Amino acid sequence: MTVYAALVIGYGRAGRAALSVLQESGLGPLLCVERRAPEPGAPPEVRWDTTAVGVLPGFPGEPHSVMLRSAGGQEVVQAQRVLICTGGHEVPREGLGIPGTRPSGIMTGVMAEELMAMGLLPGYRVVLYGQGTRARRVADRLRQMGGRLVAELDPVTTELVRVEGFPRLQRVWVARRSHGAEGGAGEETGIDCDTLVISAQLQPGVHLLKGTGVILDEYTRGPQVDPWGRTSLPGVWAAGTCVAPLLEGEFSAELGCTAAGAMVREPAAISRPVRLVPGKGLRWVVPHLADAGATEPLRVYACTGRGEAVTVTIPAGALQDRDTYVVEAEEVNRG
Amino acid sequence: MADRVPTFDVAVVGGGIVGCAIAHRLSRHTRSLVLLERAPDVCEGTSKANSGIVHTGFDAKPGTLEARLLGVARRLWPTLAEELGIPLIRTGAVMVARSPADMDYIQNTLVPGAAANGVEVRVLTREEVLQLAPHVTDRAVGGLHIPGESLTDPFWATRAFAEAAARNGAEIWTENGAEAMEIVDGGTAIRIRTTGGRELKARKVINAAGLWSDEVARLIGDTSFRLTPRKGQFLLSEDDLGIQVITLPVPNPKSKGILVTPLAIGGLLMGPTAEDQEDKTDFATTREGLARVLEETSQLVPAVAKVKPVRAFAGLRAVYAGGDYIIRPSEVTPLMLHVAGIRSTGVSASPGIAAYVAELLQKEGFLPPERTDLPPRPEWAAEEGSSEVVCLCRNITRGEIERALSGPIPIRSLDAVKRRTGAMLGECQGNQCMVRIMQIMTEKLGIKPTEIIKHAAGSYVAVAPGEER
Numbered sequence: 001m002t003v004y005a006a007l008v009i010g011y012g013r014a015g016r017a018a019l020s021v022l023q024e025s026g027l028g029p030l031l032c033v034e035r036r037a038p039e040p041g042a043p044p045e046v047r048w049d050t051t052a053v054g055v056l057p058g059f060p061g062e063p064h065s066v067m068l069r070s071a072g073g074q075e076v077v078q079a080q081r082v083l084i085c086t087g088g089h090e091v092p093r094e095g096l097g098i099p100g101t102r103p104s105g106i107m108t109g110v111m112a113e114e115l116m117a118m119g120l121l122p123g124y125r126v127v128l129y130g131q132g133t134r135a136r137r138v139a140d141r142l143r144q145m146g147g148r149l150v151a152e153l154d155p156v157t158t159e160l161v162r163v164e165g166f167p168r169l170q171r172v173w174v175a176r177r178s179h180g181a182e183g184g185a186g187e188e189t190g191i192d193c194d195t196l197v198i199s200a201q202l203q204p205g206v207h208l209l210k211g212t213g214v215i216l217d218e219y220t221r222g223p224q225v226d227p228w229g230r231t232s233l234p235g236v237w238a239a240g241t242c243v244a245p246l247l248e249g250e251f252s253a254e255l256g257c258t259a260a261g262a263m264v265r266e267p268a269a270i271s272r273p274v275r276l277v278p279g280k281g282l283r284w285v286v287p288h289l290a291d292a293g294a295t296e297p298l299r300v301y302a303c304t305g306r307g308e309a310v311t312v313t314i315p316a317g318a319l320q321d322r323d324t325y326v327v328e329a330e331e332v333n334r335g
Numbered sequence: 336m337a338d339r340v341p342t343f344d345v346a347v348v349g350g351g352i353v354g355c356a357i358a359h360r361l362s363r364h365t366r367s368l369v370l371l372e373r374a375p376d377v378c379e380g381t382s383k384a385n386s387g388i389v390h391t392g393f394d395a396k397p398g399t400l401e402a403r404l405l406g407v408a409r410r411l412w413p414t415l416a417e418e419l420g421i422p423l424i425r426t427g428a429v430m431v432a433r434s435p436a437d438m439d440y441i442q443n444t445l446v447p448g449a450a451a452n453g454v455e456v457r458v459l460t461r462e463e464v465l466q467l468a469p470h471v472t473d474r475a476v477g478g479l480h481i482p483g484e485s486l487t488d489p490f491w492a493t494r495a496f497a498e499a500a501a502r503n504g505a506e507i508w509t510e511n512g513a514e515a516m517e518i519v520d521g522g523t524a525i526r527i528r529t530t531g532g533r534e535l536k537a538r539k540v541i542n543a544a545g546l547w548s549d550e551v552a553r554l555i556g557d558t559s560f561r562l563t564p565r566k567g568q569f570l571l572s573e574d575d576l577g578i579q580v581i582t583l584p585v586p587n588p589k590s591k592g593i594l595v596t597p598l599a600i601g602g603l604l605m606g607p608t609a610e611d612q613e614d615k616t617d618f619a620t621t622r623e624g625l626a627r628v629l630e631e632t633s634q635l636v637p638a639v640a641k642v643k644p645v646r647a648f649a650g651l652r653a654v655y656a657g658g659d660y661i662i663r664p665s666e667v668t669p670l671m672l673h674v675a676g677i678r679s680t681g682v683s684a685s686p687g688i689a690a691y692v693a694e695l696l697q698k699e700g701f702l703p704p705e706r707t708d709l710p711p712r713p714e715w716a717a718e719e720g721s722s723e724v725v726c727l728c729r730n731i732t733r734g735e736i737e738r739a740l741s742g743p744i745p746i747r748s749l750d751a752v753k754r755r756t757g758a759m760l761g762e763c764q765g766n767q768c769m770v771r772i773m774q775i776m777t778e779k780l781g782i783k784p785t786e787i788i789k790h791a792a793g794s795y796v797a798v799a800p801g802e803e804r
Contacts, residue, residue, distance in 0.1 A: 035724070035727070049723070051723075051724035051727065053724060053730045054730075069722045069723070069724045069730075069732065070722070070723060071721045071722065071723040071733070072722075073722050074722050089762075089763045089766065089767055090763075090766065092762075092763060092764040092766050093764070094644070094645055094646045094647060094764050095643070095644075095645065095762065095764075097625070097644065097647070099619070099620040099621050099622050099624075099625060099647065100619050100620060101618060101619045102618065102648060102790075103789075103794060104788065104789035104790070104794035104795060104796050105794075105795075105796075107766055107769075108763070108766040110766055110767055111765075111766045111767070111769055111770060114770035114771075115770055115797050118770065118774075118784065118797075119799075119800070120784055120785070120797040120798065120799060120800070121797065121798050121799070121800050122797060122798075123797075123798060124798060124802075124803070145800050146800050146801065147800065161622075162619075162621075162622070164619070166616070166618070166791070166794075167788075167789070167790065167791035167792065167793040167794035168793060168794055168795060203762065205727065205728075205762075205763075207727060207728050207729075207730070207761065207762070218641070221643065
């Protein structure tokens with residue numbers, strides 16, 4: 001049975017960048033699995049239409065086992081190094097905690113796009129609650145197909161207060177966000193509609209890590225990683241949107257390259273871990289662990305409360321003698 | 336005029352867990368049985384929105400019919416679960432006392448009550464509580480262990496009862512609620528017109544319409560009882576925090592309190608609230624209600640404050656001011672038997688209720704003896720079909736979806752697929768796989784995607800461009 005030197009799970013931005021770094025390094029054999037249907041131009045190491053559904057950690061020094069499923073059946077492959085690049089998905093209504101009835105007609109952008117790709121509209125009168133490329137694509141496609149977009153709401157300035165109607169959505173209630181005061185929303189306005197498309201935030205898709213004991217970060221809810229993309233499980237790395245869940249995947253390729261480089265070089269483990277946590281005004285930071293004794297400045301990726309991708313540079317020595325370092329919004333690199 | 340209306344021995348009105356358990360039980364005596372359900376699938380009312388706990392009935396009021404039938408159900412559940420393949424997980428429950436008054440209530444009310452109901456319980460010290468349930472608040476001063484409390488999947492159980500009834504020859508008419516009734520044939524049958532425009536006659540009508548059973552009684556002019564809805568809001572998380580035991584607060588006079596329980600399908604459930612209301616169609620969750628669920632359960636299990644709920648929902652239980660179950664013939668006609676007011680123990684007591692209904696019908700000479708021609712239990716289907724993963728969050732394959740679509744109860748709703756497979760229940764709440772499931776439904780069922788619904792009639796999921804509404 002082949003034992004792969006490295007298995008990359010996911011061929012999105014991060015997976016693609018990582019695979020190319022791994023190929024150049026001469027490490028092999030390599031395998032990359034991707035759930036989507038085949039796309040042209042990919043290297044032969046990519047196996048399409050294949051979903052990784054579970055990771056069984058190997059004993060120390062032994063390869064990990066990864067369970068794969070495809071139309072043809074189920075298979076277990078072994079790899080010395082595993083890189084998780086499984087991306088993320090839009091947080092649905094339930095994850096955003098929007099109360100009210102449970103009608104049909106509430107969906108995220110991906111579902112609206114898939115319906116329109118089938119030649120169907122998601123509904124008659126659509127409210128779009130979102131920001132970013134996918135939200136814009138949904139709006140454009142909807143107009144092209146003759147659908148009615150009754151409102152486009154920006155999640156940064158607007159709060160969805162509740163939904164109404166059964167069996168189909170009839171109205172959404174919104175309020176302007178008053179920034180600074182949590183939940184202190186202004187006056188509520190009702191918008192009549194039969195469809196609500198949400199594309200406001202992403203969350204990591206890491207179902208295949210269930211049961212592996214890989215520690216998840218409490219802010220991103222993706223795997224906790226160090227500056228080299230190492231997770232808490234030796235031999236398992238993570239990179240891309242599943243680590244830094246941003247609607248535009250701004251840091252995905254960079255994180256993929258870093259992790260792949262570290263899979264080749266295998267830098268020494270962190271001797272004195274410092275936990276990095278987001279300060280006020282930041283949703284999350286990546287990495288989540290760093291070395292107190294680091295002699296180089298540390299590049300930290302972060303997401304602001306408004307969903308913007310930013311970086312912070314922590315100067316060399318700043319982590320000395322600390323257990324926890326709070327990354328403040330004021331430190332964000334400008335310009 | 337020739338009367339071509341189909342005639343049945345028994346019509347069970349209501350495809351909740353109680354109606355389905357009754358249909359299953361009675362189908363062992365007669366093939367001439369129809370189950371009428373207004374929704375497009377069974378288990379669309381109170382049966383789908385509850386804690387999923389099979390209660391022992393340790394805290395039921397001794398001497399009530401409810402306490403008695405919970406006792407019967409307790410004996411029947413293990414065999415039924417085995418026979419029908421229903422999950423039944425005996426986790427036990429720990430009730431957590433947080434004050435001396437709580438301990439008094441346990442010692443002086445619950446312990447004697449459990450003894451009267453024949454349910455095993457054990458008073459716990461603080462140390463024992465924290466040992467059995469390390470996740471509970473360190474404010475615990477003691478508690479009560481109820482080792483017989485178990486979990487089931489109410490969707491699974493309801494459907495298993497309905498499918499077993501169908502295998503025994505019963506007809507399941509979904510999208511056909513009872514809309515009008517008339518006593519006919521010289522007082523020997525009830526003629527029913529359904530919401531689906533069908534007609535039938537039945538020599539016995541079992542009114543198991545849950546929250547709506549007072550309305551069904553009214554269809555034959557019986558106004559002898561009235562039910563009001565009590566809303567219960569729940570939060571569900573995928574992460575179970577390692578909690579393996581049902582964790583209960585000490586009840587107060589109004590409610591059993593808001594509890595934390597693992598689920599048979601995985602994850603953790605917190606709820607319910609108890610909010611009396613008038614509207615039987617108001618299932619909306621509210622910010623205040625959900626905040627209360629989190630606040631109260633985090634006082635019981637502090638780690639709950641950190642969980643990320645993947646879903647919120649509300650159920651309406653049927654409250655009868657009389658307190659006990661209403662299981663008796665109608666005051667208007669002996670042709671109708673009411674099975675109503677099953678407030679919050681429907682899942683737990685359903686096998687006991689079904690056995691009791693069979694007993695009543697046998698006593699009055701209506702029900703023939705148990706059939707000898709019952710079909711054997713089917714072999715459980717082995718994993719077969721395509722293993723292409725459709726639902727990523729919960730790792731559900733195309734093969735599993737296709738099998739669900741070929742079951743004995745015809746379906747056309749996404750929620751029916753969800754309940755049969757567990758697909759669409761994960762973190763993305765089906766947004767990544769619903770369109771693929773719709774494609775499989777159009778292929779397998781021969782329906783258009785615009786005919787697929789989410790749960791109730793009118794809950795369309797997609798529309799064709801160019802149509803106006």
